[in-house]
Amino acid sequence: MKRNPIDTPDIFKFHDIRDYLNQWVSVMKNNDKKFSLRKWAEKAEVSPAYLPLVLSGKRTLTEQALIKFIPHMSLSKEQITYLKQLRILSEAKSLAERRQALNRLQKIKKYKQLNPQDLEAYKYLNNWTHVAIRELTSVEGFKLDERWIQKKLKTKVALSKIIKAIKFLLENKFIKKNKKGQVEKPKHKIVCSGGVYKLSMSQFHTQMLSLAAKSIFETVPERRNLIGQTIAINPTDFDKIKDIMSSAQDKIQEIVKESKNPSVVYYITHLAFPLTKESDESNHE
Known part of the structure; x- marks a missing residue:
């Protein structure tokens, strides 16, 4: 007896590849008792340990790995095209690569129909x-x-x-x-x-x-x-620094709400980024 196809999530509604893959995995687990991450990884000839790390965001999903997973996902040609561009949009470090990926997504009719607000915001x-x-x-x-x-x-x-x-x-x-x-x-x-x-x-x-x-x-x-300082910190303290920066932004908003007769537009931001690598980053090179 032929099994009915599983109604997987509509890929064109997703803007992050991990969100889609996690939803897809959840649906597969609920509808196919034989499905498991390990079996999916084995079919794709990928290390079973790699997949959970990708889904949790601890590892990057490479193009080579995605190509191995795709044949076991029952996707149409258009869905495959979308998924590949979604990976670039989510994973690429280059701004130009991500921009090109979005331009390609915008050419897909169903994406434009389902995501007008995202395109407007962009x-x-x-x-x-x-x-x-x-x-x-x-x-x-x-x-x-x-x-x-x-x-x-x-x-x-x-x-x-x-x-x-x-x-x-x-x-x-x-x-x-x-x-x-x-x-x-x-x-x-x-x-x-x-x-x-x-x-x-x-x-x-x-x-x-x-x-x-x-x-x-x-x-x-x-x-x-323009205020700035270069400091050495323990990475575990960075969240505290971000909280202080967020608090300052909230206080600025309070001033803006009470401001009368505005006559000029300002851009106010708070920046914090590393100038050096953490020890674990250096070890992986």
């Missing part, structure tokens, strides 16, 4: 002028005019790009005109997850850090604040 964060112009609408005397906006921006931006940014913000309701013709910044929940979120934020932060470097030379010290 486009919003992919251009720092979108964020700057949206915040600029809160400034007293704001004018929805490309020339006025161009004069307000500290970095020179072409009028054509500002016009395009305004069109995007209006069409996607990041800003809107009220009955009086005034521009408002409505509450707009930015929905983005998994690899798309990582790519969006990576590109946004890269752009903003580039502007931060320029501000050292183009903004007078009284109008900027």
Whole structure:
């Protein structure tokens, strides 16, 4: 008697390969008593110890390993294409590789149909002028005019790009005109997850850090604040440092809520990243 195919998760709804694989494994375990991680790994001729480490995020899923797993997942050609790009989006260290992967995903019709909010968020964060112009609408005397906006921006931006940014913000309701013709910044929940979120934020932060470097030379010290220190710490203390940074951000938001008559847009961030490798990282090289 032929068995009915197992109804596995819709891959096109996922933005992180681990989320999909963990869901897929869960469904397989619940519907196929013969299924196990060990058997799946053996069929793929991969070490049984490797798979749990990948699913938990402790090991990277390589392209070679994924190619070995795919024949035992009953996926269509389109699903396989999607899964391969999802791996790059989730695992690639290169920003360019992840960007190319997302561009390929956007060409898949079903992905575009199921994930309009993620693509909208990506486009919003992919251009720092979108964020700057949206915040600029809160400034007293704001004018929805490309020339006025161009004069307000500290970095020179072409009028054509500002016009395009305004069109995007209006069409996607990041800003809107009220009955009086005034521009408002409505509450707009930015929905983005998994690899798309990582790519969006990576590109946004890269752009903003580039502007931060320029501000050292183009903004007078009284109008900027760059504080930093280079320190040696125990990695176990890093979470405490992150908590302090988050607390500072919350306090800044409290000030913003009470601020009256805003006249300028600032980008405020907190940075912390390692300059050296941990001992276990060095040992693996």
